[in-house]
Amino acid sequence: MNRRLSLAMLLPLLALGACSEVEDAVSDTASDAGSRAGCELAQPALDAGRSLVDDVTAKIDADPAAAQRELGAAAEALGLAEPALSGEARDLVDRAGAALEDLRAQAEAAADGVTVDDQVLQAAQDEYDAAAEQISGVC
Numbered sequence: 001m002n003r004r005l006s007l008a009m010l011l012p013l014l015a016l017g018a019c020s021e022v023e024d025a026v027s028d029t030a031s032d033a034g035s036r037a038g039c040e041l042a043q044p045a046l047d048a049g050r051s052l053v054d055d056v057t058a059k060i061d062a063d064p065a066a067a068q069r070e071l072g073a074a075a076e077a078l079g080l081a082e083p084a085l086s087g088e089a090r091d092l093v094d095r096a097g098a099a100l101e102d103l104r105a106q107a108e109a110a111a112d113g114v115t116v117d118d119q120v121l122q123a124a125q126d127e128y129d130a131a132a133e134q135i136s137g138v139c
Contacts, residue, residue: 009131010122038084039139042093045077046132053128064110068107071104089138092131099128 056067078097102124110116
């Protein structure tokens with residue numbers, strides 16, 4: 001009788017453990033699907049942003065207001081992908097976003113009549129390019 005009682009008490013615990021494993025598997029699958037969806041948004045946005053960054057750095061002095069608008073639109077495109085990403089992919093999108101912010105700050109300075117810092121422009125461009133290149137290996 002004691003043996004049956006012990007077995008009867010053990011079965012619910014085993015069932016709970018099995019439910020936990022299924023729950024973890026479903027959660028992992030959903031997370032993977034979310035990351036794939038985020039990558040499907042992030043990778044083209046980063047790729048398109050590469051030429052934008054090149055164009056903006058070339059004309060930031062001539063039309064800082066246009067540069068701000070274009071950089072803002074690029075940042076918004078990256079922002080759409082970010083919530084679905086995790087890990088290294090999210091870090092790369094964050095790095096690219098920070099580079100866009102550095103460029104936008106330079107565009108704001110240029111609009112205020114401050115001389116653009118070419119070293120900051122180059123560093124931001126390099127950082128963005130590196131993140132855009134690396135995302136293809138992650139996604």
